[in-house]
Amino acid sequence: MIQEASAMGLLRTILIILLVWFGLKILARLFAPLLMRFVAKKAEEKFGQRFGGFQNQNGQRQQQQRKEGETVIDKIPNQNRKSNEKVGEYIDYEELN
Template structure:
C-alpha cells in the first residue's frame, strides 16, 4: 500500500510551516520587551542583594573604639627568592 504525495498536500504542509515560523517570529517580537524587563529586574535585584550584604556587614560589626586599629584583610605576602642572581654594579664609560 504505497501512497503518493499530492501537490496540494505539499503546498498545505509548506504553508503551515511558514505560518508557524512567522507566527513565532511575530510573537517573539511582541514578548521580547517583557522578557528583557523581567531579566533586568532580576539582575538588579541580585546586585542589590549583594550590595546590601556589604552594607549590612559594617552595621553588624561592633564599632571600634577611638584610636583602635582594625585590619579587615591581611595583605598577601610575596615570597621572594634571594638566590635569583647576583647584583652587578656598573659604570658608564664615555
C-alpha cells in the same frame, strides 16, 4: 502500500510551516519586551545584593551615605610581608656583537 506526495499536500505543508513561522514572530514581538524587562529586573536585584546598599526589614534598599569624592578602603592589606633575601645570584654579563 506506497503513497505518492501530491501537490496539494506539499502546498498545505508549506502553508502550515509559514503560518507557524509568522505566528512565532508575532508572539516573539509581543513577549520579548516582557521577557527582557524580567531578566533586567532579576539582574539588577542580583547586582544590588552584591554591590549595592543594604535592605531593611521592609525589603527597601538603603544606600550608605558617603560624601562626594570620599575614598573608601574595604580591605586593609596584610602587613606581615617577608622579603626573601636569597632570591638568587646576580650574574653580570656583557653583550656580544
